[in-house]
Amino acid sequence: MEIRFKDYILQTQLPTSWIEGKKCVINTINPHSYCIAEEDPEFKEALITSDILIPDGVGIVLASRLLYGIKIPKVAGYDLHLHYLDLLNQTRAKVFYLGSTDSTLEKIRKRLIKEYPFIQFYSYSPPFKPVLDDQDNSRIHQIINEVKPKVLFVGMTAPKQEKWVYQNKDILDVNIICSIGAVFDFYSGNIKRPSKFWIDLGLEWLPRLLHEPRRLWKRTFISSPKFLLYLISSKFSAPS
Structure with a gap:
């Protein structure tokens, strides 16, 4: 299988003002999500059709250069x-936090x-289930559209969150939709984000793996090597 980053739109420039009347969906991609997307057509479509897809992983940065x-x-999603x-x-x-x-x-x-006193905060914790049904979604649509937030942050873990946004974005009365997963836990203090030292080294994943081995072992020991093989194969394969 060949890495086809030309299928994806990678951007690093984020809007600095609202574009009234235009909805913008922002997702992130890392080696783990890339590997999942290559085997999950709906997830891949959700990423490809993002208005902005940002590289949240040193593997993606490396692949773009090579x-x-x-x-x-x-x-990072946190940024x-x-x-x-x-x-x-x-x-x-x-702002509305969903998840x-x-x-x-x-x-x-x-x-x-404390940190952003002028923001108007709204939130909703949806039912914890693999797939939200029509009744769940109808309730979520109603709650969000009554608020009409400028930004909707969705934190339901990948690929569930990206697929949910892809399926429901046209119904939501918002300007910006961001799928940011673990950021909810980082910002709330449930999980401590690795220090700037590790982030600057490109090793943010290492302290996270040591802290949450049961949850993160697969992306480190399965997805990362698989992504590297994709990258090597693509680098040295004959152009199509």
């Missing part, structure tokens, strides 16, 4: 989150009050 000679910076919190605070706008537990959402609310 395959196309293009230098791009890694942009995406902070970017929009700054913008929301400056404009006294509404996680009520207790986690409450921790996020309390932190926002």
Whole structure:
């Protein structure tokens, strides 16, 4: 199987102001999500059709340089989150967090009050199930559209969150939709994000693996080697 990053649109420049009347879906991609997407057509379609797809993984940065000679910076979902919190605070706008537990959402609310006091906070913890049914989705649509937030952060883990956004984006009355997964736990303090030292080394994944081996072992020991094989195969294969 060949890595076909030309199928994807990788961008690192995020909007610095709202585009009224236009909806923007932002997703992230890393080696693990790439491997999943190559075996999950709906997830792949959700990523490919993103308005902005940002490289949240040093493997993606490396692949871009080796395959196309293009230098791009890694942009973590956490950085995406902070970017929009700054913008929301400056404009006294509404934000909606969809996902996680009520207790986690409450921790996020309390932190926002201290750090971004002008943001109008709203949230909803959906039922915890593999796939939300029509009744669940109808309830979510109603709650979000009554608020009409500028930014909707979705944290239901990949690929569930990206596929949910892909299926429901046209119904939602929002400007920006961001699937940011683990950021809910990082920002709430449930999980401590690795220090800048590890991030700058491109090894943010290592402390996370040591802290959550049961959850992250597969992406480290299966997806990462598989992605490397994809990359090597693509690099040395004859052009089509």
